[in-house]
Amino acid sequence: MAIAGPWRSAARTHSGKVRTRNEDAFLARPEQGLWVVADGMGGHQAGDIASQMIVASLAELPVHGDFDDRLIRIRQCLHWLNRRLGQELTVSAGRHDNIIGSTVVALLAEENRAACVWAGDSRCYLWRGQRLYQLSRDHSLQQQLIDEQQMNARQAQAHPGAHALTRAVGAAEQLTLEVLELEVFSGDAFLLCSDGLYQGLSSDALGHALNHAVPETALKRLFDDALRGAARDNLTAVVIRG
Template sequence: MQEIASSLWRSAARTDTGKVRARNEDAFLALPEQGLWVVADGMGGHQNGALASRLIVEYLAEPSEGNLQQRLVELRKRLHGLNRRLGQELTVTAERPDTLIGSTVVALLVDGDRAACVWAGDSRCYLWRGSRLYQLSRDHSLRQQLIDEQQYSPEQAARHPSAHALTRAIGASEELQLDILELDVLPGDAFLLCSDGLYQGLSSDALGAALNLPSAHFALQRLFEQALDGPARDNLSAVVIRR
C-alpha cells in the first residue's frame, strides 16, 4: 500500500492481483503534491494490458504546469497522444487482427477548491460527501449502453453475455473520446478511484462505509479486506483521496 500526504490532500493507493488472475494488468498513480491521481485497468492479454496501463501512468506522471484548466488540457493531450501511439504500434506489430493493446483510465485532478474527473472505460470515480455516495463517472460499457439506449434494467443488462465489453478505452479505437466532469471540492469530501475488479465485489453501502472512515489509509484497508473476502476474480486497484 502506498500512502502519501501533501499540505492539503492525503491519499492511499493499492493494487492486488486478486485470487484468480496470474498477473496484474492494473496500474495506479498517486501524486497528492501535484493534485493528481490515476487508476488504469489494462486489457488485451497479460503483456499488452500491463503495458498499456503502465504507459498511461508514465505519460501522466510527468509534471504539468498551470491552473486546473491548463493541466486538464495537458492531461487530455497526453492521453490522446498515447492512444495514437498504441494504435500505431498495434498496426506495425500485430500479427493477428484481433490483437488489442488498451486500457481504461480514470484520473482526478485537483487545484484549490476545484476538481476534474477524466475517464474512458469502466474504471470509476466516486465522491463521498455529506454521508452520501455519488458515482461521478459513467461506465463506457455495453451494459451501460443497454441501460441508456435500450431501456434495459440494470439486472437485465448485467445478464447480457457481453455486458462487460467496453465501448471506450485508451488504445481501443482510432478516435479517443474522454468524458470530463468538473466540480467544486467541499471540506470533508473523499474521492475513490477504482478498477472494476474492486467495485464489482462490493455494494454501494460497503463503499460508502469504507469512505466514511477517518483516514484514506483505513478506508483503503477496509475496501481491500472486503473485496478479497469475496471471489476477487479480477485484478483490483483503488486510490482513496481525502482533504
C-alpha cells in the same frame, strides 16, 4: 466552505484470487493533485503494458500552469497515447488484429476545483455528506443497454457481452474522453478504482469504507471486504481526501 488541500491519499493494487498477472496500474501524486487508475483490457495482448504506459506518461506531465492548462495536458496526453497504442505498438508487435488498450480514470484537484477524466469502466466516486455519488459513467455495453434499450441493471448485466467496453485508450482510432468538473468541499472523499474492486462490493460497503477519515484506513477496509469475496479480477483503488 471550499477547501484548498493539502491532499492526502492512499493507493493499492492486488492481483486478486484468480489471475496471476496484474494488468492494473495506479498513480498517486497528492503533492501535485493528480491520481490515476488504469486497467489493461483483459484478454488482450499487453494490457499491463498499456496501463503502465498511461500511468508513466501522466506522471511525466509538467505541473506548471493553472488548473485548466493541466487538464488540457492530461487530455492531450491520453489522445497521444491512444494513437501510439493503436498504431505503433500494434504494428511493431506484428499483430494487426490485436488491441493493446486500457481503461483510465484520472482525478485532478487544485484548491476548490476538481475534474474527473475517464474512458472505460474504471470509476470515480465521491463521498459527500454521508452519501456516495458515482461521478463517472461506465463506457460499457451494459451501461449502453441501460441508456439506449431501457433495460434495468439486472437485465443488462445478464447480457452475454455486458462487460465489453465501448471506450478505452488504444481501442479505437478516435478516443472520446468524458470530463466532469466539480467544486470540492471540506469532508469530501474520492475513490478511483478498477472494475475488479467495485464489482465485488455494494454501494453500502464502499460508503462505509470511505466514511473513515484516514485514507489508509479506508483503503484497508475496501481491500479486506473485496478479498473476502471471489476477487476474480485485479483490484486497484486510490482513496483521496482534502
